Amino acid sequence: MPKNPRPKNIGLLFEHYAGSPAPEWHLDIPFSIAPDTRTHDATSLANLVSDMSGRLKAAGLRRGDRVALVKNNHLDTIVLAAAVARLGALPAMITSTFDSETLARMMPRLEPKLLVASEEVLGAADRAGIKLVDKSTRVVCVDGAPDSPSGVTPLAEFAGADVPQPDIVDNSDPMLCTHTSGTTGVPKFVAHSANTLLGVLSKLETLRIPFLSTRPDDTIASCIAFVHSRAVTWTFAQFALPPAKAVVLSQADPSTVVETLSKHRPTTLEACPNIYQLWEHLIRTNPELFTNIRAYLSTFDAIHPSTVRAFMAATKRRGAVWGQSWGQSEIGPATLAVYPKRKVMRSEGSRGGPITNNVGRPIPFVTRIRVVDPETRKPKRRGQRGLVLIRTKGRCLTYLGEPERHREKDWDGWWNTGDIGVHTRTGSLEILDREVDSIPGMSSLELESLLIERLEPVTEAIVLGNPNGLPLPVVSTYDGSPLDPQEWRRATADLPELDEPRVIPWEDFPRTGTWKVRRPQLRNRMLNSEETFGTGRWT
Structure with missing residues (x-):
């Protein structure tokens, strides 16, 4: 059984908890x-x-x-x-x-x-x-x-x-x-270090957050990139606040997910945003997998409101919530937003940016936010867009083999995230774009959410800024069929002018280990160019 104090070094974490009765660990495939x-x-x-x-x-x-x-x-x-x-x-x-x-x-x-x-x-x-x-x-x-x-x-x-x-x-x-x-x-x-990772970045895991924190009878399922620091803090959380079961989904393949979750019905489910998109059809084919979920969680990237609404509609738990954490490998989770089911369902068709662009407030006692002008570094007023900086004790030590790149992102103790966002008047943070992917006068993240919400066949949408022409939408559809031109015009009538959409299969989007779309590779393939509006100096 574990003894206090809890070790910070991952090398001692597992044996510290040896003998603990919970959780039971269930794998989709063996190690x-x-x-x-x-x-x-x-x-x-x-x-x-x-x-x-x-x-x-x-x-x-x-x-x-x-x-x-x-x-x-x-x-x-x-x-x-x-x-x-x-x-x-x-x-x-x-x-x-x-x-x-x-x-x-x-x-x-x-x-x-x-x-x-x-x-x-x-x-x-x-x-x-x-x-x-x-x-x-x-x-x-x-x-x-x-x-x-x-x-x-x-x-x-x-x-x-x-x-x-x-x-x-x-x-x-x-x-x-x-x-x-x-x-x-x-x-x-x-x-x-042990201090920055399990000493600081794990604090979010042990905060008692209403409706979101782990309960002893929970079955927690997770489909994430297990090479990411998020996976380390997730593993720590299963020991520190143990559920009854921890279900490891190493494979995003829907057939494997159905087999595993049919045996272990989750009460809490975490996945990367693009994985939720991949699974949306399971709500129709296997709705029973999601009926008992009281809390969903997404990390790593922005998630589209239509995806959140689809999964929230699938659960029968009235008090269900969706938690979204925003951060980076270098700084861990920086903000947390919790969206109640009622608020999510009422957001459909509402004016303003997508509800999930608001990634919440700083982690208490861990992070602070500042939004600045990219050139002058002077702070922007609340409500104005700028470059997002984070101050945290959980910042990484260095980029191994590239210390100069790490120093370039340290702005007088504040970490330059390379993201463009708005620190709202209520203290929350809205993320608009990566600086390198930014498009003057618009937010590609917002456009992509709107396209997916308005066009039922669309399963993925990426809008690429094009300094030599109109922004290019690249989309995938459920069956690979072209978009109906009339439906496209209807969906984009009130949006900034866009180029004609290009439809490619979902699996043809180049992706990272966390299933993010590799926009530079996609841009090179679609536009035969690496030119962007952003500088890319802080990526």
């Missing part, structure tokens, strides 16, 4: 590192961390080394990261959705002693003729497939290694690396 079961408890997870730390030490990992963890999306990425941190080494959790070329460009910044990756990642690089790391880095395959490229050691080869004693780093030193989404270029490694 790569433990392929024989879909269920775990606190003790079995703690044993996995210890086992993996022994294996990694046997593979040559030592205190002060760095490790690249690149595998399919699942909670065992965090288990492996905890095992690395337990040895006093620095884990970097990296999404396997990056192509081999991007991964190879990231590695020199990390200089890993070990690359721990899935066979799929290693095989793709081998087929492309790309060396992910040089000869100084040992390569270990987590799933040990027999057709792994030469020079790769299966993780299973180290099974049975002696479990070392914990040897963690100081709480102020780098403990774990995640990375930025890479929507605007090669991702940056974001280094957090």
Whole structure:
């Protein structure tokens, strides 16, 4: 059973809670590192961390080394990261959705002693003729497939290694690396300490928020990117305020989601905004999955009001709420908005910006907001748009290998988020655009929400600023069919003038590990140009 004080270092987190009776952990698919079961408890997870730390030490990992963890999306990425941190080494959790070329460009910044990756990642690089790391880095395959490229050691080869004693780093030193989404270029490694990550960024998890906080009888399901710092604080939350069940949805595929949630009906559901969009048809085909949900949560990106309304209409819980957290990998959650069901349903067709553009108020005792002029850095008045700055004790330590880029975003102790927004007169924050994606006189986020709301067949909409012409809408539809021209004119009659829409399949939108659309790649494909109205100086 856990004893106080709670450790801040992830390397000690799991064994601190070993023996706790709750939650039961239920997986949609087994871990790569433990392929024989879909269920775990606190003790079995703690044993996995210890086992993996022994294996990694046997593979040559030592205190002060760095490790690249690149595998399919699942909670065992965090288990492996905890095992690395337990040895006093620095884990970097990296999404396997990056192509081999991007991964190879990231590695020199990390200089890993070990690359721990899935066979799929290693095989793709081998087929492309790309060396992910040089000869100084040992390569270990987590799933040990027999057709792994030469020079790769299966993780299973180290099974049975002696479990070392914990040897963690100081709480102020780098403990774990995640990375930025890479929507605007090669991702940056974001280094957090135990103090900044579990010492500060986890505070939102333990705040007692009416209707949103975890209850002992809850079944909490989560479909997020488990390489993100959000996944670390989510994992912490399941131990700190345990529900009855924690359901891990590593796969966004609707058929897998239906199978898992049919067995474990959630009372709280968290997913990335684009995943909710992907699942909207499940409200019609499998409505029973959502009837008992009392709280939804979305993070990572803006979510469209029409998506929120669709899921809120599906639950039978009268007091249901939707929580939206806004922040960045570098600073963690900066604001929280809670939308009651009644307010969400009444917002349809209302004038003004989409309700979900208002991302709420700063996290109490953690963050402060300032909106400034991008050129002069002078504060804007409440209600005026500008560049959003955040002050928080949970800010990351540095960008690994790129300290100058980190310093450029530090404006006298305030973190430049690179987002354009409005600090309202009531103290909340409205997000309008990324600065690099901004379009003069409008908000692409608002336009995209309106297009999805007004055009029933549309499942995704991205509006690309075009300095050489009209803004270009790129959309997908349920069945891939073209949009009706009359419906398009009706839906856009009161909007700024837009170019003719281009329809592409949903799966053809280039996406990050958190399913955000990579706008630069989409712009290059659609417009054959990388030119934008924004400067991109703070991405």
